Amino acid sequence: MKRNAARAAVAYIEPQTIVGVGTGSTVNHFIDALAEIKDQIAGAVSSSEQSTARLKALGIPVLDLNSISGFGVYVDGADEINAAKQMIKGGGAALTREKIVAAVAKTFICIVDSTKQVEVLGKFPLPVEVIPMASSYVSRELAKLGGKPVVREGVVTDNGNLIIDVRGLHISEPLALEQQINNIVGVVTNGIFAARAADLVLVGSAEGTQVLR
Numbered sequence: 001m002k003r004n005a006a007r008a009a010v011a012y013i014e015p016q017t018i019v020g021v022g023t024g025s026t027v028n029h030f031i032d033a034l035a036e037i038k039d040q041i042a043g044a045v046s047s048s049e050q051s052t053a054r055l056k057a058l059g060i061p062v063l064d065l066n067s068i069s070g071f072g073v074y075v076d077g078a079d080e081i082n083a084a085k086q087m088i089k090g091g092g093a094a095l096t097r098e099k100i101v102a103a104v105a106k107t108f109i110c111i112v113d114s115t116k117q118v119e120v121l122g123k124f125p126l127p128v129e130v131i132p133m134a135s136s137y138v139s140r141e142l143a144k145l146g147g148k149p150v151v152r153e154g155v156v157t158d159n160g161n162l163i164i165d166v167r168g169l170h171i172s173e174p175l176a177l178e179q180q181i182n183n184i185v186g187v188v189t190n191g192i193f194a195a196r197a198a199d200l201v202l203v204g205s206a207e208g209t210q211v212l213r
């Protein structure tokens with residue numbers, strides 16, 4: 001199902017353009033498909049060391065985001081997505097770089113299998129990237145919002161930070177909560193993608209792919 005969604009995303013890549021690449025098992029299928037047309041693209045910008053390694057191993061040049069002024073399509077997965085195309089992301093701990101690359105892109109294409117579709121975000125624990133010295137303080141602040149924060153064991157992000165996973169949130173107003181959590185001192189970013197929701201969703205199933213505009 002993930003592969004169907006990932007392969008469908010290739011049709012949205014314009015020839016000789018730079019492609020934004022997310023992180024995760026669904027995106028790995030996309031990178032593999034992208035490698036088949038690598039001579040027809042101008043390179044990639046990547047959201048993690050993991051994706052960068054896979055892109056380079058398959059011969060796709062990876063560009064520094066600071067060396068370009070913009071690009072067209074960003075393709076990434078999600079842990080949950082609602083009908084408004086707002087997402088929870090960061091299961092792979094790459095949320096901050098994903099949010100940065102998504103912010104620069106003109107179009108965000110989200111590739112998911114149908115199990116990721118939800119009515120209300122929050123069943124998947126919300127990842128929050130924090131500066132290490134702030135993890136206890138931020139955890140206390142997140143608990144005040146009604147969640148159960150737990151520092152993800154053994155994980156250091158590509159930016160040298162920690163991830164706090166917050167269980168038990170019923171996220172009925174994603175945009176407001178995204179901003180509220182980002183305002184806690186010590187938070188780098190959180191995994192609610194509402195200010196920058198997806199533009200297009202490709203939902204893979206065993207039968208094929210559904211396009212949600």
Ligand SMILES: O=C(CO)[C@H](O)[C@H](O)COP(=O)(O)O
Pocket residue numbers: 022023024025026027076077078079088089090091092093094095098
């Ligand atoms: O946000 C992410 C990584 O930080 C991923 O997009 C998300 O976790 C989905 O992963 P997968 O495609 O493996 O189910």
